[in-house]
Amino acid sequence: MFNKEEIKKKFEGTTEEEALKLLADQYHISWTKHSTSGKLWFAKVFSYNSSSQLECQLNDFLWFINYIIVPCTKTCFNEEDTVFLGCTCPCGHKQTIVYYTLSPNVL
Secondary structure, three states, X not given: OOOHXXXXXXXXXXXXXXXXXXXXXXXXXXXXXXXXXXXXXXXXXXXXXXXXXXXXXXXXXXXXXXHHHHHHHOEEEOHHHOEEEEEEOOOOOEEEEEEEEEEEOOO
16 A cells, blocks of 8 residues: 555646656656557556455555546546456465556547
């Protein structure tokens, strides 16, 4: 779990360029603008021990997507395209892969 208020403060008052640099430098999320109208697909892997731990990780991740990534990149999170794929690895770790899309925000 992370401090959402602290993260929001980092992005408040930043220009689009500053926000994208912050995403790249602090969160290792690089973003290249695309002039296409198509969806951009991404995947995120979550490792967890309990369902409550997964729920917490997913809540934080979806918050980060909706309140930080989407405004900074001027995209739209496509909830209807989100796919969850869960598995238990041979070593015993539980993992869920979330496939999701972002689309350019058409004004």
